[in-house]
Amino acid sequence: MTGGPAAGHDDGAEAVRSGRLTRAPYRREPYVRAGIGPETVDGKAIAWTRAEVQVKWVDRDGAMRTAWVPASAVRRISRDESAWRDPYDDYAFYYPDGAADAAE
Template sequence: MTLTAYPAPVRRPETSRPRVSHAPYRQEPYVRCSLETLAVDGKAVAWTRSEVLVHWIDDDGRAHNRWVPASAVVRIPRDDSAWRDPYDDFEFYYPSRQAAGTAVR
């Protein structure tokens, strides 16, 4: 039995994909997303020029990730968010509180 392998065709997209940006892990900006049927506070975990990947956990404890138009997303302070990620880098969001609590030795 003889098997002949042929190289798989190379797929090249006709248009280039948009560049996706990410914030450092656990330092993602908080955002408020407002669409027709969706109004949530969450974190912007990734974004392009036209869309934002919003992450949040609902009242039932289910995690959600949804790409939404950037025009429907507004950055907000962590303290204004109805939902807060329990694994945030606290020092990143409150640098002055950390400095105030540091004792000089």
């Protein structure tokens, strides 16, 4: 599996030029579960259009990966549901009632 764009995808450049790309604020990206090839990975949605989501995750070897995935293969999950949690998260954003202390 590569960390590059999906086959036939232009890595989001056209979406950026057209203004159709959405990004969440850094450290506040939504957690997602995505089907990437034969695997299902838990990661974060770092950018998206109506048709595709750029997912960031850590692979089995511990390397950070990103890939553009069809939106239909991506489902939003909570941080607590994710098998991988970004250590740089804005905890107050994910746990506004202070539940981060219990989650750690």
